[in-house]
Amino acid sequence: MKANILAVDDEKDMTRLLQRTLEPEINCRVSMAFSAKMAMSILEQETFDLVICDIRMPGMDGFGLLEHIRSNYPDLTVVMLTAFGNIESAVKAIKKGAYDFIPKPFEQDEIIFKIQKALERSLLLKENKRLLKEKEIRPSHLIGKSEPMQRVFDQINLVASSDVTVLLTGESGTGKDLAARSIHALSPRRDKTFIPVNCPTIPELILESELFGYKKGAFTNATRDKDGLFQAADKGTIFLDEIGDIGPSIQTKLLRVLQEKEIKPLGDTKVKKVNVRIIASTNRNLKQKIANHEFREDFFYRLNVLPIELPPLRDRITDIPILAEHLVAKHCEKLKKEPTMISQDVMDLLMKQPWPGNVRELENILVQGILYSKENIIDLSDIPLKDAGKKNYGFKGFDSNSIAVLPYKEAKEKLLHEFNHDYIGAKLSMTNGNITQAAKQCHMDRQALQQIMKRFSIDPELFR
CATH class of the missing domain: 1.10.8.60 (Helicase, Ruva Protein; domain 3)
Incomplete structure (x- = not known):
């Protein structure tokens, strides 16, 4: 299938040159626009894989068109054309969201190479979007068609593929546990263990031994070695529900897990590495708890890498x-x-x-x-x-x-x-x-x- 490219330049000869250069060498069709306004009109009517846009144009310049594209077509790849040697404009274009820039006049081999790379990015984005759509959250997890829930679904799809720590916030009963299960179900760890831990229901001394395990003799009745929940969740996901209710001692030990990816069982002198994705939830105002010296600030920032707020009903x-x-x-x-x-x-x-x-x-x-x-x-x-x-x-x-x-x-x-x-x-x-x-x-x-x-x-x- 041919790639669809839009070339935008007020110099008509330049757009025709781009068309003659690219169409024979790349499996693509090049459409032409001679102003930013004309390009905006064409973009409303047709879908493109790539836009090649000159920076200097009368009326709205290339930066203005780039900003319009970033706002309205965020997945569309843009390559900017700039006068030879104008590095400052090129850097500005990249900062504003352009994928790459090409100096004018350009060498044929250079522009073909750069456009092929830009099109590869477009195809990757399109494929990723298709895969995400195939892996949409099932009704057995979270349900909703409202705008607030659609935002939550988008965020879950975004974070699921990574191993980054997620903090789910929201009032009691909003479905934080279901959101955690959805993230796990859509992640590469979906075939591994998902272990939920309801933190407030377990006394702190017991919670520590449950999470990290213990060695024989670590305390009275510790008659054998026991693995903790972090080891049981190895290569999978552990969900720490209502983490805002745990005490400072456990916070310190969990901070180590987040930083070093290792645990130390009670009574053991050695640490053990764990490969676990951590999802946490809370219905508490953690910033207020930090202000009251009830929650470690460094622990909060380690947890709050990718926050998702579940809306109230x-x-x-x-x-x-x-x-x-x-x-x-x-x-x-x-x-x-x-x-x-x-x-x-x-x-x-x-x-x-x-x-x-x-x-x-x-x-x-x-x-x-x-x-x-x-x-x-x-x-x-x-x-x-x-x-x-x-x-x-x-x-x-x-x-x-x-x-x-x-x-x-x-x-x-x-x-x-x-x-x-x-x-x-x-x-x-x-x-x-x-x-x-x-x-x-x-x-x-x-x-x-x-x-x-x-x-x-x-x-x-x-x-x-």
């Missing part, structure tokens, strides 16, 4: 319909229930909520809707949402007339069932199904909460 309201339908289909299958629809009244109400718990909160509400729904449709009476703008986790309430006809014990049990499902479901949703954290929020011990969950058949897996 309130900033991507247009995604709610496709998100809701996906979540309902997913949980109907998981709960082995008939496919369930969402009524228009419910969808309208979902679109009006502030969603402080983001996608996780939406998911929890819909799971409850599936469980309470009748005739395979989620209606307003099936979800614990009443008035838009009010706190999302209320209780379903009851019809006093229908409750009044029941015996006392039966009515009490019914209300207890609804109360516990709504209240504990909300707590589990906020902690991503973590029973220990939910128990702390309820001000009770784990065993007591587990007994209540068992009595009322509340499955924590539904909230993870």
Whole structure:
């Protein structure tokens, strides 16, 4: 297939010379423009692989056209023509984004060589874009068509192919864990291990031994050598979830991993090299924690090489319909229930909520809707949402007339069932199904909460 080149010069003889020089030697077609304005018009109508542009032209000069191309056609390769010896202009062109420059008058062999190189770059960019498109994020990871989510998808595709550390930021429930899995799934490490570590749920002393491993005798009950999660993730990816909640001691040791790519197991005198891609996440304001001397600044800058911010659900309201339908289909299958629809009244109400718990909160509400729904449709009476703008986790309430006809014990049990499902479901949703954290929020011990969950058949897996 022929390459498509646009030659831009106010001297018509020069554009014709470029056409006569290049077309017989390179598999290409050279179109001509005699001003920057004419070139802009042609670029709107046709796709090109390369633009060759003179710097000095009346009206808009070559720098102006270069700036227009960089803004509107960022992948388009540009080579600038400049008067012989005008190195200053050539350097300026490169700084502004030109791929190369050719002095006039040019030697035939030199221009053919440089244009071939420029076209190779164009073909590489085009192929890379095609491969990235083939590897688009699957719906099983992140879902969304809104502009904020499209930016996230673009950033994930951009960082996935490298081994650079990524820091995912955003409120709880925005999908940072799914973004991490997407990056791994699109990376060259996709066939290797992905190990998620929920940092806040593991006490600091245990977290250190879990991450780095230990030698026999390193502490009481260390009866054998044990590899840590970094060694288990060797050649793969480790995801350090909510890294903003770890203490200074672990921060220092993780800084070493980021800098030196090596770990030191507890009780060992030797370091071990690891080949691990690190992705971290936080819902904390790390700069504020740095100011409060709670987070190491050097560690932050090592983590924050390629930051990606996950938008809150309130900033991507247009995604709610496709998100809701996906979540309902997913949980109907998981709960082995008939496919369930969402009524228009419910969808309208979902679109009006502030969603402080983001996608996780939406998911929890819909799971409850599936469980309470009748005739395979989620209606307003099936979800614990009443008035838009009010706190999302209320209780379903009851019809006093229908409750009044029941015996006392039966009515009490019914209300207890609804109360516990709504209240504990909300707590589990906020902690991503973590029973220990939910128990702390309820001000009770784990065993007591587990007994209540068992009595009322509340499955924590539904909230993870």
